[in-house]
Amino acid sequence: MSFPWSKEYKPSHPLMVWFDERLPLPRLIYNAVGGGYEVPRNLNYFWNFGFLAGLCLVIQIVSGVILAMHYGGDTSVAFNSTEHIMRDVNWGWMLRYGHANGAAAFFAVVYLHIFRGFYYGSYKAPREMIWLSGVVIFLLMMATAFMGYVLPWGQMSYWAAQVITGLFSAFPLIGDPLKEWLLGGFAPGNATLNRFFSLHFLLPFVILGVVILHIWSLHIPGSSNPTGVEVKSKSDTVPFYPYYVGKDGWTIGLLMIVYSVFLFYMPNALGDPENYIPANPMQTPAHIVPEWYFWPFYAILRSFTQDLLFFEARLLGVLAMFAAILVWFFLPWLDKSPVRSASYRPLYRKFFWVLVIDVLILGYLGKLPAEQPYVLVSQLATMYYFLHFLVIVPIVSSIERPDPLPFSITESVLGHDGAAKLTKD
Amino acid sequence: MAQEAATGTPLATEDEGVRRRDFINIAAVSAAGVGGVAVIYPLISQMAPSADVLAESSTEIDIAAVQPGQAIKAVFRRQPVFIRNLTPAEVKAATEFEATPDFNKMRDKQTLAERTKEGHANLLITMGICTHLGCVPQGAGAGEVKGEFGGYFCPCHGSHYDTAARIRKGPAPRNLDVPEYAINGTIVKIG
Numbered sequence: 096m097s098f099p100w101s102k103e104y105k106p107s108h109p110l111m112v113w114f115d116e117r118l119p120l121p122r123l124i125y126n127a128v129g130g131g132y133e134v135p136r137n138l139n140y141f142w143n144f145g146f147l148a149g150l151c152l153v154i155q156i157v158s159g160v161i162l163a164m165h166y167g168g169d170t171s172v173a174f175n176s177t178e179h180i181m182r183d184v185n186w187g188w189m190l191r192y193g194h195a196n197g198a199a200a201f202f203a204v205v206y207l208h209i210f211r212g213f214y215y216g217s218y219k220a221p222r223e224m225i226w227l228s229g230v231v232i233f234l235l236m237m238a239t240a241f242m243g244y245v246l247p248w249g250q251m252s253y254w255a256a257q258v259i260t261g262l263f264s265a266f267p268l269i270g271d272p273l274k275e276w277l278l279g280g281f282a283p284g285n286a287t288l289n290r291f292f293s294l295h296f297l298l299p300f301v302i303l304g305v306v307i308l309h310i311w312s313l314h315i316p317g318s319s320n321p322t323g324v325e326v327k328s329k330s331d332t333v334p335f336y337p338y339y340v341g342k343d344g345w346t347i348g349l350l351m352i353v354y355s356v357f358l359f360y361m362p363n364a365l366g367d368p369e370n371y372i373p374a375n376p377m378q379t380p381a382h383i384v385p386e387w388y389f390w391p392f393y394a395i396l397r398s399f400t401q402d403l404l405f406f407e408a409r410l411l412g413v414l415a416m417f418a419a420i421l422v423w424f425f426l427p428w429l430d431k432s433p434v435r436s437a438s439y440r441p442l443y444r445k446f447f448w449v450l451v452i453d454v455l456i457l458g459y460l461g462k463l464p465a466e467q468p469y470v471l472v473s474q475l476a477t478m479y480y481f482l483h484f485l486v487i488v489p490i491v492s493s494i495e496r497p498d499p500l501p502f503s504i505t506e507s508v509l510g511h512d513g514a515a516k517l518t519k520d
Numbered sequence: 521m522a523q524e525a526a527t528g529t530p531l532a533t534e535d536e537g538v539r540r541r542d543f544i545n546i547a548a549v550s551a552a553g554v555g556g557v558a559v560i561y562p563l564i565s566q567m568a569p570s571a572d573v574l575a576e577s578s579t580e581i582d583i584a585a586v587q588p589g590q591a592i593k594a595v596f597r598r599q600p601v602f603i604r605n606l607t608p609a610e611v612k613a614a615t616e617f618e619a620t621p622d623f624n625k626m627r628d629k630q631t632l633a634e635r636t637k638e639g640h641a642n643l644l645i646t647m648g649i650c651t652h653l654g655c656v657p658q659g660a661g662a663g664e665v666k667g668e669f670g671g672y673f674c675p676c677h678g679s680h681y682d683t684a685a686r687i688r689k690g691p692a693p694r695n696l697d698v699p700e701y702a703i704n705g706t707i708v709k710i711g
Contacts, residue, residue: 257653257655258654261652261654262653264654276564278569279568279569279570279573280569281569281597286569376599377593377648378656379657379674379675381675382676383655383676397691402627407693409652464678465676465677465678466678
């Protein structure tokens, strides 16, 4: 946000003055991620993941555009061109492993970013639009990741396409035509692969566009902070550049260390070996699992085993899986507590951690085969997941007695605030 | 007034009801709407199965070599079809079940006779696609798991099908689909 004390862009070089007068792009950047953007001084490391997610998007777009130069989106060559990238193209192995592990890094970072939002109430007024656009970004990421996974045309690629588009056939009446329309055939085939390639190339740029909206809406009220108390005076903020650019830079180094360990030492640790077998429509792998970042949602999908009234079990599972994410859209209105940060919400804080454990359990179950007792446990975990958002959060927000908030961000950092004394006099 | 003189139509006042301009507005927006739909339709329709995909919609298979107890996997619309020559014991298991009370509780109630052609009660032809999420069930190949009911077993989410390929246990909503087919001697024409 542009506070009264925010610095104005004052280019010193005559060329930049000339440029800024005609197209104020340098000004836009200065005010968005430069010295002109004033940010609360008390942000902790959980505020770094937005920047890191942006970096992951850049890694994915750069590596992806290069991979597309060597890949062939046709069922007759897709698998072999992927192996061609791995074996023959200079540094192709690094680009492909970097892209596959980059997707994992992207999801890891974004999950931490989302749970930061859950803990610190980042979705609350006046920041609802930031939250809503964030959920849209997450949905787009899921669609992009799924279609990208189909492109190598290995066994898991093929059967992922079959199972995920099969979800759409669960809808009554329109289900089967809808599935055939999505696939462009009766089963995944060349038409499917081609359209997935086209959309997999397009969607990251759509994500980029929504990211710009996400940041735009962030800059209206300005960044939130761990206390949830709004900025009051100049002593509450520091400029984004150099303070947070420096801090983000340091965590980029940390992320790159973890990323490089995966990329260079265990590039296949997160992948499924089954995907190194070319797609075979006649043979289903014994155990179909999605990539780790979809496990919690896969567990929710599979936890519905009984028909209910007119709804068949499969459709309920599909609806529940989508609802698990769509419920986030309503979170700003389900959580009515005026206190943002869970640091001052003793009851909500406990339930937050129960939710974290619940999602971890769902994730673990999503990887396991659909057998008892895992099905029963995932049914209970699914029930709790929805209970958290639809029942616990609204009730807690109305009965909870929050802890006293600090007067200001400055007081929470220094223990005292000159401005606080003035109001007491 | 000038405009009156130019167009020959009197200018409407605000409370005078439908004006000439309202008509032009509605006509213009409607024309644009129809044009929009006309453009969007091909853009949506292009994603549906194309002519060459639809052209693969029938397959002929010689089943002379399929002995009782054997099954083959054929390809129909690039998807597996199971052609199974049931043993008398398997036919009996399927028909005897139809006399039990459990039969009425079936999710997708069908008799073996309804799922085969008259005079060929032993010839069970079904799609090899689990009705749950589209995996290929096991049980057609030699040595594959046939599930609790001796028919097919889908490893993805644990659907068990009986010897008439009917869903008996697990999440699948329907029996394995029976495609349209005709038997001519030892030739089966699917589609």
